Amino acid sequence: MSMFCYQCQETVHNTGCTIKGVCGKNEEVANLLDVLVFTLKGISFWNTRARKLGINDEAADRFVIESLFTTITNVNFDPEVIARRIETALIKRDTVKKMYIDKQGSNFKEKLPDAATWNPASNTISEYLKKAPEVGVLSQKNEDIRSLRETLIYGLKGISAYADHAYILDKKSDEIFAFVQEGLAATLDDSLTADDLVGLVLKAGQTAVAVMALLDEANTSRYGSPEITEVNTGIKTGPGILVSGHDLLDLEELLKQTEGKGINIYTHGEMLPANAYPALKKYKHLAGNYGSSWWHQQQEFEAFNGAILMTTNCLVKPKDTYKDRLFTTGVVGWPDVKHIAPRQPGKQKDFSPVIAKALNQGNLQAKTGKKLVIGFAHDTVMNNAGKILELFQSGKLKRFVVMAGCDGRLASREYHTQLAEKLPKDTIILTAGCAKYRYNMLDLGDIDGIPRVLDSGQCNDSYSWAYVALKLKEVLGVDDINDLPISYNVAWYEQKAVAVLLALLSLGVKKIRLCPTAPGFVSSNVLKVLQDNFQLMVTTQVDQDIDAMMAGA
Numbered sequence: 001m002s003m004f005c006y007q008c009q010e011t012v013h014n015t016g017c018t019i020k021g022v023c024g025k026n027e028e029v030a031n032l033l034d035v036l037v038f039t040l041k042g043i044s045f046w047n048t049r050a051r052k053l054g055i056n057d058e059a060a061d062r063f064v065i066e067s068l069f070t071t072i073t074n075v076n077f078d079p080e081v082i083a084r085r086i087e088t089a090l091i092k093r094d095t096v097k098k099m100y101i102d103k104q105g106s107n108f109k110e111k112l113p114d115a116a117t118w119n120p121a122s123n124t125i126s127e128y129l130k131k132a133p134e135v136g137v138l139s140q141k142n143e144d145i146r147s148l149r150e151t152l153i154y155g156l157k158g159i160s161a162y163a164d165h166a167y168i169l170d171k172k173s174d175e176i177f178a179f180v181q182e183g184l185a186a187t188l189d190d191s192l193t194a195d196d197l198v199g200l201v202l203k204a205g206q207t208a209v210a211v212m213a214l215l216d217e218a219n220t221s222r223y224g225s226p227e228i229t230e231v232n233t234g235i236k237t238g239p240g241i242l243v244s245g246h247d248l249l250d251l252e253e254l255l256k257q258t259e260g261k262g263i264n265i266y267t268h269g270e271m272l273p274a275n276a277y278p279a280l281k282k283y284k285h286l287a288g289n290y291g292s293s294w295w296h297q298q299q300e301f302e303a304f305n306g307a308i309l310m311t312t313n314c315l316v317k318p319k320d321t322y323k324d325r326l327f328t329t330g331v332v333g334w335p336d337v338k339h340i341a342p343r344q345p346g347k348q349k350d351f352s353p354v355i356a357k358a359l360n361q362g363n364l365q366a367k368t369g370k371k372l373v374i375g376f377a378h379d380t381v382m383n384n385a386g387k388i389l390e391l392f393q394s395g396k397l398k399r400f401v402v403m404a405g406c407d408g409r410l411a412s413r414e415y416h417t418q419l420a421e422k423l424p425k426d427t428i429i430l431t432a433g434c435a436k437y438r439y440n441m442l443d444l445g446d447i448d449g450i451p452r453v454l455d456s457g458q459c460n461d462s463y464s465w466a467y468v469a470l471k472l473k474e475v476l477g478v479d480d481i482n483d484l485p486i487s488y489n490v491a492w493y494e495q496k497a498v499a500v501l502l503a504l505l506s507l508g509v510k511k512i513r514l515c516p517t518a519p520g521f522v523s524s525n526v527l528k529v530l531q532d533n534f535q536l537m538v539t540t541q542v543d544q545d546i547d548a549m550m551a552g553a
Contacts, residue, residue: 234370241306298316513537
């Protein structure tokens, strides 16, 4: 086989992509990404040791999380960019290695792992590709050890994405940086048992809770707590820019640079929640949300005749019909797509090429859209806690159903639309992430003024529902979080969702239903451990799952 990747839910036959990724990456990109992860393990090996000597290289910390983010599904497809990261990784690894040796000495008693010492004959793509077969997923032959290592790595990828978002907003945690590298370094240690790796996977869940709390603090300290907001999904007459991805600072800077220029700014996909932050919604030209989840990009970007800015994942292969109107920035990239350079210290990114393209495209044709109500993050929900408790006490509200996570292409994901339609009227859906696009345009009504779909925001805002559950546990005096009237039905696609799942498991949440499949990277033995300890299950038939959830099963 020319490549092997099974990190996302849509991997071929739920076993692995071996010729070309369903996401659109080719074998060259897939193999280069494997080598990049390998070199990040090398940095982590030395930096984890250096930390024990009181040595800390924050530049290396930042590079590791940003580069792991680069390897997430649907982020970067540009082999030249990935190759440059590999070259930089080797330089940073050797810098940290020298710092360690200068203090500790070079008299090593054990054989050093290959990732700690490997140097290519040349820093070229062809040379890196020679290394790929030795370091890819299948280089570990023991299926269960491989499964646990990959589960850990994918959790670390999700954690790194959230840590990167927080870092951009000046929030960081050395404990999070340290664990990401501890986890990566652990995958080089052949002495670790399956039980050791299970412990690290659960620790990754605890770190995922911490990083989502950190990102929540970063977002709310800069932009305020999300407010209940009605968002238009139509189009106004005038030039427009569509902003997709997750990076709120990119959106803020674009809003500042377009103010007074007659350009309307629209959110797309995971950027929808931006419309609820007070510091962003104050911009009158933030005109609403256009389109839905990431996998509709080719149709929705083609129909949107303005400029398009992709700030993070999830990028789909651009069509020629809009490729000249598409811009990427941050870690995201596609060959031959114009890229907005990183911001320099104390300065904003320069979005003038995006703005010029929007003005050159001229006016968009007006289109009427439905209104969406968003902004139900944890502060909003807790401010309405009294009303919600009254609904429970009166019997008008019987159960919360957390339907958070990712959307995707598979027809089986229509499950969530059917689930939302069929859930009893005395239930409320708690949602976050792009999975909501399966049902957030439905007319599901309310319970005494409380909407039956409460949208807390992006996938990282799943933290809100963990926060609410813990607060509800406290208010109701319940000993076990699993005794709360909450069911968890989580859709997953990429590695941020893996981090969210591990976070829930670390909090002791049981009876989580995964949709639409169990991860291909989870071996049958590892899956059995999750089933035995957490009653983790895969969704079945809608009616059957509703009956079980309403009975608390």
